[in-house]
Amino acid sequence: MNDDTSLRADAQRNRERIVIAAEEVFLERGAHVNLDEVAKRAGVGVATLYRRFPTREELLAATYSARFVTFAEVSRSRDADLDPLSALRLYLEELVQYSNVYRGLAASLGTVLQVGTPGCIATSEEGTRLLQRAQKAGVIRSDINFNDVVCVAIAVSLATEKHDTPTARITHLVGVFIDGMAL
Numbered sequence: 001m002n003d004d005t006s007l008r009a010d011a012q013r014n015r016e017r018i019v020i021a022a023e024e025v026f027l028e029r030g031a032h033v034n035l036d037e038v039a040k041r042a043g044v045g046v047a048t049l050y051r052r053f054p055t056r057e058e059l060l061a062a063t064y065s066a067r068f069v070t071f072a073e074v075s076r077s078r079d080a081d082l083d084p085l086s087a088l089r090l091y092l093e094e095l096v097q098y099s100n101v102y103r104g105l106a107a108s109l110g111t112v113l114q115v116g117t118p119g120c121i122a123t124s125e126e127g128t129r130l131l132q133r134a135q136k137a138g139v140i141r142s143d144i145n146f147n148d149v150v151c152v153a154i155a156v157s158l159a160t161e162k163h164d165t166p167t168a169r170i171t172h173l174v175g176v177f178i179d180g181m182a183l
Contacts, residue, residue, distance in 0.1 A: 015052045017042040023063045030103035061115035068119025072126040084134040091130050093174045099157045106157030110150045144181050152177045
């Protein structure tokens with residue numbers, strides 16, 4: 001991951017332009033768009049894009065970081081209002097909804113969450129915290145780990161990303177998986 005604080009002013013501006021352009025292009029065309037199009041929209045060369053973001057997943061993580069920070073904060077803020085199983089269920093439903101913002105992100109979600117942006121870290125830490133909370137409460141199997149939760153999110157995302165009305169389907173499929181992980 002690139003450390004934003006160590007970049008020169010012009011490099012920081014290029015980075016910001018790339019992230020803004022990527023957000024626009026990913027929303028319009030999906031996560032698997034040719035990155036040359038992102039560079040063109042940002043007004044930078046492809047080499048500049050790859051110097052800042054060596055992989056597609058790093059660029060996706062950068063565009064998603066603020067969303068993921070907010071997602072984790074909202075999840076944590078309702079901690080007192082939900083029992084451990086309900087909190088984990090809602091986290092998983094919302095993680096799927098977040099990953100469906102860009103068509104095609106679901107297939108890369110596991111890798112994106114490992115990039116190390118503040119949002120990826122916050123989302124992973126919150127999911128791990130909720131999982132451990134549910135396990136300590138004795139409502140989720142002890143052999144489940146956060147990577148299992150991410151696999152479930154990927155599977156449900158892939159199954160619903162092209163669905164016209166995905167919310168009900170997401171809720172149903174997450175319920176099926178949560179029931180399978182529950183004690």
